[in-house]
Amino acid sequence: MTSKEKTILGIDPGTNILGFGIVRVDASGKPHFVDMGVVDLRKVGSPYDKLEIIREKVGALCDLHHPDDLAIESPFYGKNAQVILKLGRAQGAAMVAGLDRGVQIYEYAPRKAKMTICGNGAASKEQVSLMVQRTLGIEIANKYLDATDALALAMCHFYQLTSPLAAVQATGSWEKFIASNPERIKK
Numbered sequence: 001m002t003s004k005e006k007t008i009l010g011i012d013p014g015t016n017i018l019g020f021g022i023v024r025v026d027a028s029g030k031p032h033f034v035d036m037g038v039v040d041l042r043k044v045g046s047p048y049d050k051l052e053i054i055r056e057k058v059g060a061l062c063d064l065h066h067p068d069d070l071a072i073e074s075p076f077y078g079k080n081a082q083v084i085l086k087l088g089r090a091q092g093a094a095m096v097a098g099l100d101r102g103v104q105i106y107e108y109a110p111r112k113a114k115m116t117i118c119g120n121g122a123a124s125k126e127q128v129s130l131m132v133q134r135t136l137g138i139e140i141a142n143k144y145l146d147a148t149d150a151l152a153l154a155m156c157h158f159y160q161l162t163s164p165l166a167a168v169q170a171t172g173s174w175e176k177f178i179a180s181n182p183e184r185i186k187k
Helices: 047-065 081-099 110-118 125-136 142-162 164-171 174-180
Strands: 006-012 017-025 031-040 069-073 104-108
Touching: 006 047, 006 081, 006 142, 017 047, 017 142, 031 047, 031 125, 031 142, 047 081, 069 081, 069 142, 081 104, 104 110, 104 142, 110 125, 110 142, 125 142
Parallel strands: 006 069, 069 104
Antiparallel strands: 006 017, 017 031
């Protein structure tokens, strides 16, 4: 990773509860907790009003924190097609808010984020929360599990940015990676 500071907004999309978490990576490449929370949409009746609120709230977070990247959970296959459709709409509303502000969007499957944070793709929300807290050196109440999932997505993205293996996968070969990153080779 370069020495440029970066802000990552993680979004755990939902049409009832949307979680968000923000991590700032300093010039030395260390991640720091910035903010987290949830947008509670359970009392909003119209599904279209929910999408508008998601777009507005994620846009406001972008305006406040100026993220470089938005890491969002990709919809996953479920037994109920209506659930996946609703999640996809919520994800799209959040993505549009970021795209309108020039934020780069990155999608991560739930299992990928859990595997990256906990080493177990089937980790529980509580396990993810505990690992995020330990990694960032913070304490979070269990009522914010959707927010810690969002922080986990931001951290997953951070690890993807800093992983030599991810860089090799992006370039397609170790030779291209070494040629593009000579400073990362120890002699």
